[in-house]
Amino acid sequence: MGSKYDLAIITGGSSGIGNSIIESVSKLEPDASLFNLSRRIPASFSNDPKRVHLECDLADRAARSTVLDELVRRISESPQKGPILLVNNAGFGIYGDVVQHPPAEHLELLEVNVCALVELTLRLLPLLKERGGAVMNIASTSAFQPTPYLATYGASKAFVLNWTLALGEELKGSSVHAIAVCPGPTKTEFFQRAGFSKRVVPAGYSHQPEEVSRMALDALYRRQRFTVTGALNKAASLFSYLLPLALRTRVAGRVIRRFRPNPNN
Ligand SMILES: NC(=O)c1ccc[n+]([C@@H]2O[C@H](COP(=O)([O-])OP(=O)(O)OC[C@H]3O[C@@H](n4cnc5c(N)ncnc54)[C@H](OP(=O)(O)O)[C@@H]3O)[C@@H](O)[C@H]2O)c1
Structure with missing residues (x-):
């Protein structure tokens, strides 16, 4: 495994799963150059010429467009001409009743989780097709059912899952x-x-970001089209997917509602 990509671009590498990726x-x-796009700089990026941080609020269309121009220019000028890996990882959720949050917050989420991912992929696809490469998009198990109290987040991840699968099918037989x-x-x-309460994830039912990045990259190098990380998540997603849609929605709502900051709600 490895030594396949000359250059990797990642969004949201300043913390969590992106940082582990x-x-x-x-x-x-080890020879690949790395570009990161996020608001904060990843800790390991300050003193390494092969790690370039492009500061960007991905929710801001104008800033995103400027940074993408800069990214495409730098990649085109780079002496490395081999395959490119694009990882669209940046994302966030907003928890609570849909009406509890102003429309602007939902739109910000859609800009980061959906619009930035689509724009980055489409801007970089010509270069990827020319040089070969891969697009790895971070969706979520939230993609498998409507997620009351995380409504916009879950729907954004359903988009990411379906869009990526469709794109993969269209790219079949290509170098990407x-x-x-x-x-x-x-x-x-x-x-x-x-905005969840603190003890949201039961200890036995969560992964460390390092485990997630390892499983994600294993699946990428095996050229899988999609993967759910971990046996328990695979089983839970399959179970959810087999339920009728209305029941699936109700069960998800019951589970997610429990994590309100105020336990009396
Ligand atoms: N943690 C989970 O349980 C879980 C489960 C399934 C899927 N995911 C997905 O995994 C991905 C990574 O999340 P994480 O769990 O690692 O959370 P995290 O630690 O909060 O990391 C989120 C990353 O996204 C970046 N980001 C958020 N808003 C941004 C913006 N407006 N502009 C630029 N970058 C932005 C952040 O960078 P800055 O703050 O520096 O901008 C940060 O690097 C997300 O897509 C998330 O939906 C997470």
């Missing part, structure tokens, strides 16, 4: 591979940022 990729591909990764609960900043 950066470290895993640099072990597997696409994979959707569906992690289950993972110990990162995600839950705090989304």
